[in-house]
Amino acid sequence: MANITAAGDGITGGYTGQSLGMKIAIATLAGITWYNAFELVILIFVTFAQYGGLYFWSLLVSSAVGLIPYSLGFLLKFFNLTTATWLPVTFLTIGWWAMVTGQSFVLYSRLHLVLANQRVLNRVLLMIVVNAVLLHIPTTVITYGTNLTSPGATLNDYKTAYNIMEKIQMTGFCLQEFIISGLYIWETVRMIRLDMDQGKRKILYQLLAINMAIIILDLGLLVAEYRNYYIMETMLKGAVY
Secondary structure: OOOOEOHHHHOOOOOOOOOHHHHHHHHHHHHHHHHHHHHHHHHHHHHOOOOOOHHHHHHHHHHHHHHHHHHHHHHHHHOOOOOOOHHHHHHHHHHHHHHHHHHHHHHHHHHOOOOOOHHHHHHHHHHHHHHHHHHHHHHHHHHHHHHHOOOOHHHHHHHHHHHHHHHHHHHHHHHHHHHHHHHHHHHHHHHHHHOOOHHHHHHHHHHHHHHHHHHHHHHHHHHHHHOOEHHHHHHHHHHHO
């Protein structure tokens, strides 16, 4: 299949297949990502009474600085729209940092509404920061190395390292979101059992459904990653986030 590509090969060049459907899928997923990102940015400024706080900034950064450049970088790369190799890599890297860790901060910023244990909240924050350092930085270094190194033994080493690191970081960030969403689900179920107010229960059920959906979508991305559907996984990731 044309979309089965090892991560190390996918990150170094564009889409070389001849499938029109694949090209349409790449462009469509990028369009969906941008549409939702621009809509979210507008809603943020329309909805928030005050432009400040972790919830406001994490939402804004994850959408404007995350989703938009992330999809733009991969679109430029997969369609070979520029000869400046560093440009799409920089776009997708900045977007990836802001999108993935930004999403975790969005979840964390509202976690205190259902979870009152400050020790647990502090540990969740520490987990997000530590994972950002341990997973983003090595992947970024290997990504640039894979794209800026001349063909040869060293490039093959970078590709091998990227294939390994890509799966590690995907698994790590998915586990992080599983943990945060799991805390939401655990506390939401507890609150549903304790609160008989129908209006509140409706909101709690929505919160429960959202976090279950997050886990299911993350599992889908993880499966695509381990099945080496690299191109589709990267484009779906923007739409999913």
